[in-house]
Structure formats: structure tokens, C-alpha cells
Amino acid sequence: MTPWLVIVAVALGTYAIRASMFVLVGVRPLPRRLEAMLGLVAPAAVAALVSSIVLIRAGSVEPAPIPELAAIAAGLVAVRRTGNVLAAFAVGMPLFWLLTPALP
Amino acid sequence: MMSLAARRPRTDARRAFVGGVRDIAPLAASVAPFGLAIGAAVGASDVPRLAGWAGGPLILAGSAQLTTVEMLDAGAAPLVIIVSALVLNARILMYGAALAPWFRDETLMRRLLLAVPLIDQLFLVAAPRFEEDDLDRRARQAYYGGAASVLIGVWVAAQTIGLVAGVGLPPALGLHLAAPLALAGLLAKSINGRPAIVAAIVAALVVVVGAGLPQQSGVLVAASVGVAVGHMTATRRERTSS
Numbered sequence: 640m641t642p643w644l645v646i647v648a649v650a651l652g653t654y655a656i657r658a659s660m661f662v663l664v665g666v667r668p669l670p671r672r673l674e675a676m677l678g679l680v681a682p683a684a685v686a687a688l689v690s691s692i693v694l695i696r697a698g699s700v701e702p703a704p705i706p707e708l709a710a711i712a713a714g715l716v717a718v719r720r721t722g723n724v725l726a727a728f729a730v731g732m733p734l735f736w737l738l739t740p741a742l743p
Numbered sequence: 744m745m746s747l748a749a750r751r752p753r754t755d756a757r758r759a760f761v762g763g764v765r766d767i768a769p770l771a772a773s774v775a776p777f778g779l780a781i782g783a784a785v786g787a788s789d790v791p792r793l794a795g796w797a798g799g800p801l802i803l804a805g806s807a808q809l810t811t812v813e814m815l816d817a818g819a820a821p822l823v824i825i826v827s828a829l830v831l832n833a834r835i836l837m838y839g840a841a842l843a844p845w846f847r848d849e850t851l852m853r854r855l856l857l858a859v860p861l862i863d864q865l866f867l868v869a870a871p872r873f874e875e876d877d878l879d880r881r882a883r884q885a886y887y888g889g890a891a892s893v894l895i896g897v898w899v900a901a902q903t904i905g906l907v908a909g910v911g912l913p914p915a916l917g918l919h920l921a922a923p924l925a926l927a928g929l930l931a932k933s934i935n936g937r938p939a940i941v942a943a944i945v946a947a948l949v950v951v952v953g954a955g956l957p958q959q960s961g962v963l964v965a966a967s968v969g970v971a972v973g974h975m976t977a978t979r980r981e982r983t984s985s
């Protein structure tokens with residue numbers, strides 16, 4: 640029984656987090672200062688996500704293996720150049736496959 | 744002429760729906776390996792399979808779901824598990840704040856429905872698309888709905904396959920890299936202008952500095968600090984240039 644209760648509680652709590660701002664915006668407009676910042680949420684959040692996936696393991700700083708770091712850096716540059724997200728896979732995956740046998 | 748004008752929004756909405764499907768496709772594909780792995784993890788744990796599987800469509804957030812399943816399996820206290828998972832998901836609050844103004848004219852019921860699928864990949868695709876500002880209300884919802892349905896469809900299918908097949912993908916294939924690769928691609932597209940670059944760099948650094956933050960709150964804290972510092976550089980530049 641406990642697993643179900645915990646999973647449903649996490650689901651409801653997560654939904655409350657998702658819905659809170661959508662509900663609030665109907666009650667009163669967001670403060671202008673806050674609204675000016677919202678365009679920066681995407682770059683900041685995605686940078687934080689990538690950084691935490693690549694550099695953090697179980698609460699401490701532990702960088703991913705070099706082939707993974709190289710693939711992700713190359714993917715970032717490739718998308719920067721082409722403007723197409725698919726370029727990240729096209730460049731990053733082959734680089735990872737090439738480097739993995741070469742590096743420990 | 745009248746009928747043409749009346750028909751136009753419908754075509755726009757349909758085109759926007761297809762656009763949402765197309766834009767989310769690479770990202771939906773990139774989370775499939777993670778979905779497979781979570782399905783396999785549920786199968787290998789002591790958590791009842793149906794409950795663990797239901798966590799996919801109910802929680803709709805991979806890292807929180809995996810944390811929940813792993814902590815249940817380890818016998819952690821229910822309240823500790825719930826708090827951990829919710830802290831991990833607190834970053835969604837920022838996505839809600841950033842998208843809410845685009846949906847402010849919808850009914851409360853509609854907004855409650857639009858909140859259901861809100862998650863990293865959907866936000867990261869929808870926010871820059873909305874900012875191009877060429878979609879009307881209906882088209883925005885169509886775009887968002889198209890993207891959300893593909894993302895959820897792939898996510899639930901991948902977890903189901905992982906659970907039934909009982910195995911994730913072999914690590915040597917490196918497909919676990921797909922999600923961070925896609926995110927890196929979105930990062931490359933989102934850093935336009937000095938404030939955005941500052942926000943991204945600061946956020947990435949704060950993650951490292953805050954590695955020991957409790958309950959994996961690092962991403963939320965780092966993103967908030969990044970937004971604040973990026974905003975400061977923007978306002979300072981405005982002041983000096985005016």
C-alpha cells in the first residue's frame with residue numbers, strides 16, 4: 640500500500656508545483672520585475688541541468704568520463720553552428736563511439 | 744472573405760500542432776533511453792510493478808520518479824521520499840512562472856489542464872517558440888498540446904517496454920548520452936545575448952559549488968541564482984546605455 644501512497648503523493652505534489660503559477664497568473668498579473676527575468680529561466684535552467692548531469696554524481700563533484708564530456712561539448716558547438724538540435728546527436732554520438740575504445 | 748478570415752486561425756492551430764510535434768520529436772527520442780532504464784529499474788526493484796509503472800504517467804518527471812522508486816526499494820521513510828522528489832521537481836515552478844503569462848487569458852480549467860504535462864523538455868521547446876510571438880492563443884495551445892502528447896506518448900511507451908523487457912540499453916551504445924546531448928543542444932540555442940550567457944554560466948558554476956546541497960536542490964538554486972545574476976547584468980547595461 641505504501642508505494643502507491645508515496646507515488647500518488649509525489650504525483651499530486653508535483654502537479655501542485657506545475658499548476659501553482661498557472662493558477663496565480665489568472666488571479667493577478669506577475670510583478671513586472673519577475674516577468675523581466677522569465678526569459679532567462681530557459682538558459683539558466685538548461686545550463687544547470689546539463690552541468691548537474693555531466694559534473695555531479697550522488698551529491699558530489701565527479702565529472703563524467705572524457706568521451707562523454709567531449710561528445711556533449713562537441714554537440715553544443717555543432718548546434719551553435721547549425722541551429723539544429725539534431726546536430727548534437729549527429730556529432731556527439733559518433734565522437735563518443737570513437738573515443739570510448741581509445742580512452743579508459 | 745469573411746469565411747477565409749474565420750478559417751485562418753484553424754489552419755494556424757493545425758500547423759502549430761504539427762510544429763510542436765516536429766520540434767519535440769528529437770527531445771522525445773532523447774528521453775526514451777532514460778524511460779527504458781526507469782522501466783527496467785522498476786522491474787528490478789521490490790516496488791510493485793503496477794505502482795512503479797503508474798509513476799511514469801502520474802509523476803511525469805523522470806529523475807523524481809527514479810528517486811522515488813529507488814528510495815522505496817531501499818525502505819526510506821515515506822515522508823523523506825516525498826520531500827526529496829518534490830524538492831527535485833521544484834524547478835518546474837520556474838517553468839510555470841515563465842509560461843503562465845502566455846496562457847493568462849485561458850479559463851482556469853484550461854490552465855489546470857495545460858499544467859499537467861509541464862516538464863523540462865516541453866518548457867525548453869515551448870518558451871522560445873512562444874517568444875517568437877507569431878502564434879495566437881489557440882495556436883499556442885495547439886503547439887504545446889502537440890509537443891506534450893508526443894513527449895508523454897514516447898515516455899510512457901519507453902517505460903512500458905523497459906519494464907516488460909526487463910533491461911535497459913547496453914551502456915556501450917552510449918544512448919544514455921542522448922538526453923544530455925539534446926539538452927546541450929537546447930543550451931546552445933538558448934544562450935543569445937549577454938544576460939542569457941551570464942545566466943547560463945552562473946547557473947552551471949553554482950551547480951558545482953552547490954553539489955552538497957540537500958535533497959538535490961542544486962538545480963533549482965543554481966537556476967534561480969543564474970536568472971538573478973543574468974537579470975542584474977541586463978539592468979545594469981540598460982542603465983549605462985541610457
